[in-house]
Amino acid sequence: MEYMYAHVSVDCVVFGFDGNELNILLIEKEGTSDLKLPGSLIYQPEDTDSAAQRVLYELTGIRRMSLKQFKCFSSPDRAADARDVAWLETTYGHPVGRLITIAYLSLCKINRTLSAVARSSGARWCPVSAVPAMPFDHNRIVEESLGEIRQWIETEPAMLFELLPAKFTLAELRGLYQAIYRKRFDIRNFCKKIARMAYVVRLDEQQTDVAHRAAHYYKFDRIAYNRTRRAVE
Known part of the structure; x- marks a missing residue:
């Protein structure tokens, strides 16, 4: 051969x-x-x-x-x-x-x-x-x-936020999950899931100039994320 x-x-x-x-x-x-x-x-x-x-x-x-x-x-x-x-x-x-x-x-x-x-x-x-x-x-x-x-x-959920802007809405985050997993996520269950993530921080800032109800912006907090990871380890 x-x-x-x-x-x-x-x-x-x-x-x-x-x-x-x-x-x-x-x-x-x-x-x-x-x-x-x-x-x-x-x-x-x-x-x-x-x-x-x-x-x-x-x-x-x-x-x-x-x-x-x-x-x-x-x-x-x-x-x-x-x-x-x-x-x-x-x-x-x-x-x-x-x-x-x-x-x-x-x-x-x-x-x-x-x-x-x-x-x-x-x-x-x-x-x-x-x-x-x-x-x-x-x-x-x-x-x-x-x-x-x-x-x-x-294993490393922080990588997900490389795809999002510095400020994002929960709708954008949910849309990203759906795009990657190719399935729909129930809105209520998804919000509960995100609420358990201490490193996804809600901001006081909201959307402007939108036809629908203005959504709050969120950010990824790297310090909180690292603290959470150390606690798990």
């Missing part, structure tokens, strides 16, 4: 929340209008962490984003589609054999400005509910990253 001849790449899954829906950062596949995850083969002197940071900067203009490696995707079927392989070989200028990717996951505020570099590469926020068919196994990577986020929330 032969040992495999492989190339190693990184793919970055970056989620943002627009107040109503969970979005994912996608870019255009070079030379086409098709969308894909930001990614690249790894250069010889790079490790996977520095390659992931390079990808985000080169393809989106985003620097120093917190990225967490969450899974290696190595199925022999990743490059089963001849069109994907042809595109990859044309883009990188040499034959590509087995393709293994290290996936990285990040959460960020969706109002983060994308640079001119990002716009030239066709970077855009796409609602998770409207993600198109993508090359390789990028759709599977997105699905598994959603499962990873749910696990994060159970």
Whole structure:
């Protein structure tokens, strides 16, 4: 049996929340209008962490984003589609054999400005509910990253607030939970759940210029959160 001849790449899954829906950062596949995850083969002197940071900067203009490696995707079927392989070989200028990717996951505020570099590469926020068919196994990577986020929330709920503005309403927070878990949360039960979180602090400030009843704003209190975590430990 032969040992495999492989190339190693990184793919970055970056989620943002627009107040109503969970979005994912996608870019255009070079030379086409098709969308894909930001990614690249790894250069010889790079490790996977520095390659992931390079990808985000080169393809989106985003620097120093917190990225967490969450899974290696190595199925022999990743490059089963001849069109994907042809595109990859044309883009990188040499034959590509087995393709293994290290996936990285990040959460960020969706109002983060994308640079001119990002716009030239066709970077855009796409609602998770409207993600198109993508090359390789990028759709599977997105699905598994959603499962990873749910696990994060159970063990480190502070990460959830990376997706929200500094001041947010309970409706926005509930909408975020619903987007991530893909199910509806009863309003009363959800409010009770949040009331048990000492680190979600209600502010005296309310919404203005809204057609409906003005809602109170809340904030995430990092000090209270750390105090709560230490008490649990």
